[in-house]
Amino acid sequence: MLDPELCRQARLSRDARFDGHLFIAVKTTGIYCRPICPAVPPRERNVVYFPSAVAAAQAGYRPCLRCRPDSAPDSPAWRGNQTTLERALRLIDEGALQEGSLADLCERLGIGERYLRRLFQQRFGVAPKTYALYRQCLFAKQLLHQTTLPVTDVAYASGFRSLRRFNDAFRTHIGLSPRELRRDHADRTPGLTLRLAYRPPYAWETLRDFHASRHIDGLEWVGERHYGRCLTWREARGHFTAEHDPDHHRFDVTLELDDLRALSPVVRQIRRLLDLDADTRTIEAHLAHALPGLPLVEGLRLPGVWSLFEAGIRAILGQQVSIAAARRLVTTLVETLGEPVVDATDRARYHFPTPAQVAASDLAFLGMPESRKATLRRFAAWFQEAETSRDPSTWTTLKGIGQWTADYATMRGASHPDIWLGGDLGVKKALPALEGLDPGAAAPWRSYLTLQLWTHSP
Secondary structure (H helix, E strand, O other): OOOHHHHHHHHHHOOHHHEOOEEEEEOOOOEEEOOOOOOOOOOHHHEEEEOOHHHHHHOOOEEOOOOOHHHOOOOHHHHOOOHHHHHHHHHHHOOHHHHOOHHHHHHHHOOOHHHHHHHHHHHHOOOHHHHHHHHHHHHHHHHHHHOOOOHHHHHHHOOOOOHHHHHHHHHHHHOOOHHHHHHHOOOOOOOOEEEEEOOOOOOHHHHHHHHHHHOOEOOEEEOOOEEEEEEEEOOEEEEEEEEEEHHHOEEEEEEEEOOHHHHHHHHHHHHHHOOOOOOHHHHHHHHHHHOOOOOOOOOOOOOOOOOHHHHHHHHHHOOOOOHHHHHHHHHHHHHHHOOEEOOOOOOOEEOOOOHHHHHHOOOOOOOOOHHHHHHHHHHHHHHHHOHHHHOHHHHHHOOOOOHHHHHHHHHHHOOOOOOOOOOOHHHHHHHHHOOOOOHHHHOOOHHHHHHHHHHHOO
16 A cells, blocks of 8 residues: 555655656546656645556546656556466566467466456456556557657557557547657657666666676677667567666667567566666665665666576576686677677677577587586577476476576576575675675565675675
């Protein structure tokens, strides 16, 4: 439940740390806003607070055109803590209801349609399809505000199969037609550049330095204020560069993608990669209370890897070697097996190798023991064929993969918040200076504890 007094303070102070945690609906205008909205604050008696944009829309309010709720960071609080609901939301965000039916989704979840509908009614007050459709419309609104994509391309990128269906849904859920919204708001940048917000603080320098020491030439690029990389999503290929804008608590992300149907899940993957939806204020308050005396880096974020498969390969290549040695091995693998990218700047760029490419190679070009090469091939072949391979907890059944490898890949490839890498060398080096530390007290944020300890490792 939302605390009305806390909501009031956040609204009046325009505190960006609450952005995405609550939405403010104004009874007299029929509009809902983010806490950071620059409009003159309404009287408290005219305000209603909602935990999510979907809930505000279901109550009959339309999104503000000034603060743009479509751009707010997601809130883990409204996503819930039920495993089934969390997985359903993730699959819907990846397009499960655009590509298949509700029955297909329920079959993947292993539950009945009636039960899934009840979960959504309890959490959002809407049916799963209504939730999915509204999320599509909000993403389309963001594209209309921030890019110069034609309306037809916006519809396609948002998961709509017909322009008529898009126009009808957009007008129903947003209150304007797509062309009306675009005509009235023309502050767009050329090409495909999106503004992805986060809640401050954000320890960009720490995240940047982490990536800089591990980035793979040709696959990734890191600069003073940016991080970028080549990417794949199913059949789609492309690359992005995220430029940090600390003054506005956001990243300006420039994207190139050869299939706009993948745009929405790719953007969500970039958000995960940069850990933009974390509430570091809550996480660090918990760590400080559970582990008093532990010096904390404020705004620390989990440094993501694009996919579980890539994270697994990088973890295997990093077994029992230094960071520099692991980086050289991954670079060699990418340059040898990765798909080259045609770049107008003439820079050599590559996509990360696929499971099929790794499984089919003898990996003779890697200077490492044959047993480690066999582990790589075994892992790639299994990942290519087995549905259970998407769950890293099952990886330890493969010869050559231990708990550290599976946990490291889970933390970075899935951005799991509660992974404790107690066997990691960097963590072991940091622990003697923190006598009496109980990692269990840090749950459910032990991944962030692990990262904090890495920053203290000598």
